[in-house]
Amino acid sequence: MLNVLKTLDRIVVRIVHPILVVVGLMVAVLLVVGIVSRAFLGAPIFGLEEIMLLAIMWFYMLGASLASRDRSHLTADFVGVMTSNPRVIRGAALLSTAISLGVAMMFVWWAWSLLSFGLSRGQSTPVFGIPWWVSQSSLFVASILFVIYLTRDLVLEITGKAIKPGDPSAEVE
Template sequence: MSKLLALIATIDAVLVFLIKPVLGLISAAIAFMLALGIFTRAVLDAPLFGLEELILVVAMWIYMLGAVLASRERSHLSADFVQVVCSNPKMIQVMRLLSTLISLLMAVMFVTWSYDLLQWGINKGQATPVFQLPWYISQSSLFVAALLFCFYLIRDLLADLNTLLHPGTLPHPVISEDNC
């Protein structure tokens, strides 16, 4: 299992290497477009038509890639009440494993739903009103994020299983400060 976790850690490092700069560029693009829109509307009294649709398409990607990074760091919203009501470390780890398994099943459902949405968007050929950008550009962010959620949940499931089977190991050996 350690070889598989090492492979996952390598893939994770590549993903983070790709995602973080993309998020930076997208964030800068949104900030620039918002400032440009405010400037042209308030100062020049000539609003830029279509700017909002560009921001919407790009914002979908920033939301989804940000959610992927939260999933990677396991910092997304959770309700870890088991540690409050139970002090047995083995039971806490079993519940953590169960929680990860349920999350993975939900993520797989999200993959199928987002794939269907993407396929529907491609088949319908819908586009934005001003620039005629295909809607599947933003819809594809849901599918990509869902696939990456599954990747990180599989990693978490393996790490949780490893921790349960080998007490004393780190809960998430594939996440380190070096990877962040």
Template structure:
């Protein structure tokens, strides 16, 4: 069992490293592309056509993989009033389990919705106006992120269920 857990942890670490690299590259690209677009338009008087298409696609991947990384590290925004103000550990554990259960259900819906959007994008064959890039490239970011969010929600659900139902 420990070998399997170690294997999953190793795979998770490799995926996280890959996501961090992509997020960094996309973040740098979006930053420089926006600055380049502003400079070319305002100082040189020459807009760079199609730059917005590339920024949009990169930003979609940046935001979606960033959300997956936040979910992996459990550092996403949350309003844990009960966790902050309640001193009863049982109530805190039940609250955390309830929130994780809701997150898991929403993650399942997000996978279904994003798959539907992604497959619709492939069927429709829509392309960007300037470069003719398939729209499903940016739509795929939603689907990939939703799968990752579901995986991390399942992990958190299992951990919270273990804390709630397995007394040590």
């Protein structure tokens, strides 16, 4: 199972990293263009916010997925401060990962419900007519990635090979 997760991880990283770079640069450029057009030219660009909203949704969700991969997301791990007992620390980490996995599975269900609702309604943005499901799908994709990485983390916690938070390699040996 770990080999399957490792292969999926490599594929996801090769796809997501370039997308994040391109989308991040695009958002920065669009933001500057929007500011310049309003502040200096006195004429806002019609529909710019729609494109930025879609790009930011994907940027944020894919970035959160990579943070989950590297275990560099925000945590409030106070167990290590309260005790130095490795069994207690490992037990707390295992419990935390299991709860996070359960929540991520609920997030998949919620994101799918939102996406299927968007697909059934056929709603679109007012200026360009971009379907709302384009941005809603970012939540669904990210939630699936969260489940994949939390499953990996749970297996590693159980086997005693847990990845340290913020580990840039974040690969299973």
